[in-house]
Amino acid sequence: MCTSLKYVNGDCYFGRNLDLEYSFGEKVVITPRGYKFELRKEKMLNTKYAMIGMATVAGKYPLYAEAVNEKGLYIAGLNFPGNAVYNDETDGKLNITPFEFIPWLLGNFATVDEAEESIKNINLININFAENMTLAPLHWMISDRERCIVVEQRKDGLNIFENEYNVLTNNPPFEYHRWNMNNYINLTNTTPENRFSQKLDLSTYSRGMGSIGLPGDVSSASRFVRAVYNLSNSESTKSERSSVSQVFHVLDSVAMIRGAALTPEGKSDMTRYSCCINADKGIYYYKTYENCRITAIDMNSENIDGDSLTVFELERDLQIKYSNSKESI
Numbered sequence: 001m002c003t004s005l006k007y008v009n010g011d012c013y014f015g016r017n018l019d020l021e022y023s024f025g026e027k028v029v030i031t032p033r034g035y036k037f038e039l040r041k042e043k044m045l046n047t048k049y050a051m052i053g054m055a056t057v058a059g060k061y062p063l064y065a066e067a068v069n070e071k072g073l074y075i076a077g078l079n080f081p082g083n084a085v086y087n088d089e090t091d092g093k094l095n096i097t098p099f100e101f102i103p104w105l106l107g108n109f110a111t112v113d114e115a116e117e118s119i120k121n122i123n124l125i126n127i128n129f130a131e132n133m134t135l136a137p138l139h140w141m142i143s144d145r146e147r148c149i150v151v152e153q154r155k156d157g158l159n160i161f162e163n164e165y166n167v168l169t170n171n172p173p174f175e176y177h178r179w180n181m182n183n184y185i186n187l188t189n190t191t192p193e194n195r196f197s198q199k200l201d202l203s204t205y206s207r208g209m210g211s212i213g214l215p216g217d218v219s220s221a222s223r224f225v226r227a228v229y230n231l232s233n234s235e236s237t238k239s240e241r242s243s244v245s246q247v248f249h250v251l252d253s254v255a256m257i258r259g260a261a262l263t264p265e266g267k268s269d270m271t272r273y274s275c276c277i278n279a280d281k282g283i284y285y286y287k288t289y290e291n292c293r294i295t296a297i298d299m300n301s302e303n304i305d306g307d308s309l310t311v312f313e314l315e316r317d318l319q320i321k322y323s324n325s326k327e328s329i
């Protein structure tokens with residue numbers, strides 16, 4: 001399972017948990033401006049904008065799970081099994097494969113408004129990257145500072161939803177999550193008053209009683225509500241450190257702990273990595289399941305006009321800083 005979110009607090013930040021029972025060979029990858037992507041059905045993409053995100057690299061091709069470009073446009077793919085539909089090639093449409101979707105949008109467009117014009121004409125086609133890589137059934141959160149949209153290509157066609165919650169998880173389709181939020185209208189981060197019955201003497205005995213009823217499980221529907229609750233009530237100063245820390249705290253509140261949810265095959269679905277991207281500065285912060293120390297990669301410290309990908313292996317070993325010893329492990 002996965003959760004993606006946007007937090008605007010001075011700068012604009014995007015966060016994402018990638019929950020999966022296996023590693024997909026993920027690395028932080030910077031694609032420079034002017035990088036050439038051969039597209040399966042459309043003419044060559046020559047990227048106008050550089051991008052940074054988490055990807056596996058196949059040959060010279062970065063297969064991104066999520067990324068942001070130098071203009072602050074973000075896109076994340078999240079699992080949408082049973083609902084994502086990819087079509088055959090159609091005349092008169094822009095025929096893009098799901099793995100081309102992120103480079104296409106981030107390579108060409110600076111804002112959601114610009115990207116949306118192109119998305120309306122896109123037909124996501126059923127061509128996989130390689131024989132041993134089946135198509136990933138995805139829906140997408142696409143966002144900049146101003147807008148956040150969700151794109152779902154389903155059997156009823158390609159849908160674009162305005163996402164005022166700034167959160168996306170997995171199934172069911174987005175209309176469900178949006179409607180389901182109404183069930184939580186009564187939750188509050190303030191101290192609740194007795195509205196149960198004036199005939200009864202009920203009072204609070206603990207902090208946080210306004211959030212009783214907030215779902216605590218890791219299902220997609222529940223993670224959606226919990227992330228929206230924590231995000232929309234979020235408070236942090238506008239400093240970089242405070243915002244980054246806050247985004248990781250919200251992501252932690254919906255993270256999957258190894259062993260807590262098993263796939264039908266008995267494997268642990270777990271949060272492989274969490275990231276927080278400062279979209280204004282082009283900085284990609286992440287931590288992994290094993291290593292909860294935050295690592296940062298600044299896109300603008302690299303040559304984003306070069307002609308090759310810049311790839312960073314993940315810092316996966318747990319790093320501990322001792323306060324009373326010179327040794328750090």
Ligand SMILES: C[C@H](CCC(=O)NCCS(=O)(=O)O)[C@H]1CC[C@H]2[C@@H]3[C@H](O)C[C@@H]4C[C@H](O)CC[C@]4(C)[C@H]3C[C@H](O)[C@]12C
Pocket residue numbers: 001002018019020024056063064065077078079080081098099128129133134135136137138170171220
């Ligand atoms: C599994 C990832 C999504 C995580 C998620 O949403 N999990 C939820 C599980 S569940 O529904 O709730 O059960 C998706 C997001 C992007 C996907 C990757 C990207 O689409 C890029 C390529 C595409 C190739 O076809 C397959 C490998 C791949 C490298 C994909 C592997 C995997 O399917 C990724 C990493």
